[in-house]
Amino acid sequence: MNEEPPLLRSLLFVPGNKENMLAKALGTRPDAIVPDMEDSVPDAEKDAARETIRAFLPRLAASPALVIPRVNAPGTPWHERDVEAVVVPGVYAVTVGKVRSPADIAAVSGLIADLERRRGLPVGTVRLLPWIETAAGLAAAAEILASDPRIVAAAFGAEDFTHDLGIERDLDDETQLDTPRWLLSIAARAAGVIALDTPHFKLRDPEGLRASARRVRRIGFRGKFAIHPEQIDALNACFSPSDEEIAEARRIVAAFDEAERAGRASTSLDGRVIDVPVVKRARAVLEAAETHARSLQ
Numbered sequence: 127m128n129e130e131p132p133l134l135r136s137l138l139f140v141p142g143n144k145e146n147m148l149a150k151a152l153g154t155r156p157d158a159i160v161p162d163m164e165d166s167v168p169d170a171e172k173d174a175a176r177e178t179i180r181a182f183l184p185r186l187a188a189s190p191a192l193v194i195p196r197v198n199a200p201g202t203p204w205h206e207r208d209v210e211a212v213v214v215p216g217v218y219a220v221t222v223g224k225v226r227s228p229a230d231i232a233a234v235s236g237l238i239a240d241l242e243r244r245r246g247l248p249v250g251t252v253r254l255l256p257w258i259e260t261a262a263g264l265a266a267a268a269e270i271l272a273s274d275p276r277i278v279a280a281a282f283g284a285e286d287f288t289h290d291l292g293i294e295r296d297l298d299d300e301t302q303l304d305t306p307r308w309l310l311s312i313a314a315r316a317a318g319v320i321a322l323d324t325p326h327f328k329l330r331d332p333e334g335l336r337a338s339a340r341r342v343r344r345i346g347f348r349g350k351f352a353i354h355p356e357q358i359d360a361l362n363a364c365f366s367p368s369d370e371e372i373a374e375a376r377r378i379v380a381a382f383d384e385a386e387r388a389g390r391a392s393t394s395l396d397g398r399v400i401d402v403p404v405v406k407r408a409r410a411v412l413e414a415a416e417t418h419a420r421s422l423q
Contacts, residue, residue: 131320132192132218133157133417134279134349135365136358139196139325141166142175148182154355157362158192163208164199164223165285172204180211187216194255199224200233209234213241219253219278224286226262228273235274250276255322258310259283260290267310271317279320281351282310285327297328300341311346323350332360339364366418367411375408375415382408 138156140147142163151159161182167175179195186193197208197220212220222234231254239249254276258267264287271280284303288295296302307323314321323342326335335357339350343365350361367375378395382405385393392401 131348132278134192134320134322135418136349136352136361137194137322138191138352138355138358139166142179142195143167143171145178145182148178148186150355152185152189154191154358155362156191156352156355156358157349158194158218159186159189160194160196160221160351161186162196163204164196172198173207176204176208176211183212183214183216192218194219194221196221196223196257200226200230205234206237209237210241213238213245213247213252215245215247217252219255219276221255221257221281223257223283224259224263225256225270226260227266228269231256231270231273231277235276238276252276253278255279255281257281257283257286258313259286261287264306264309267313268316271313271319277317277319279322279348280310280314280317281322282307282324284324300338304345307342307347308345315346320349321347323347325351325353326357327353329354330356332356335360336364362418367415371411372415375411378405378408379412 134157136156137158137160138151138154139160139162140151142148142161148161161179163172163175163179183193193216195212195217197212198204199222209220220234220238222230225231235254238252242249242251254274255278256270258264258270258280259282263270267280271277284295287306311321326338328334339361342350349365352358352361378400381393381395382400385400392399394400
């Protein structure tokens with residue numbers, strides 16, 4: 127779509143069958159609100175959740191946050207009706223659980239396009255955010271994420287991924303997930319989309335949340351899903367440049383600019399070589415800082 131990537135540091139899940147929780151979400155400030163029809167909703171309440179979300183979408187769309195409903199996975203009995211309920215004005219994207227192949231993306235993108243035409247929306251208005259949370263999905267991640275211009279981000283789902291592998295998820299050992307996270311980060315970067323991380327499932331664990339967010343940020347993730355409003359501020363801070371990072375980036379850019387004026391393509395700062403790749407990273411930090419500052423206005 128050739129557009130500026132969205133700011134998605136924090137994405138708040140809200141169970142779609144809980145109208146009171148959807149109402150409370152309006153008073154929070156995540157980058158995106160994710161009214162959920164999938165894992166947080168029991169099978170017996172899927173239809174009710176869909177209708178509750180359908181009725182609530184105009185109120186969510188009037189909030190500052192992007193609205194990104196999560197629908198049930200392709201092949202489930204609820205998938206098509208879920209998509210039909212949320213392709214409406216004000217919805218930024220649809221996030222789709224358990225995407226396994228480019229064929230899954232093609233099917234849901236075609237369904238969205240048909241709904242857009244019928245509802246008078248320009249085709250391509252509603253973006254896609256697939257969840258990569260199975261071995262098949264991860265193995266095909268590069269193809270999946272490059273398969274459709276609607277895709278703006280990809281989410282890693284650790285709970286379903288470890289279940290698919292037949293292993294227990296160790297909430298105290300993040301190294302267990304290093305390899306799949308790296309693979310998704312690389313596939314997302316190659317496709318030009320944002321990598322987003324699985325929620326931190328320990329509540330009232332701010333230090334663990336921050337450690338997890340910092341860990342995935344170091345390998346290229348740009349945001350993380352939240353399961354409680356208390357997690358939002360920490361995620362926004364962790365995925366924004368710190369004051370120290372901004373100050374250091376300014377020093378790097380200033381040193382490089384001075385070197386360029388002297389006809390040199392590199393310089394040093396505090397014993398470290400400053401060349402083109404280093405200054406590109408520094409300028410990216412400053413651009414990110416400006417974007418994040420605008421989000422607070």
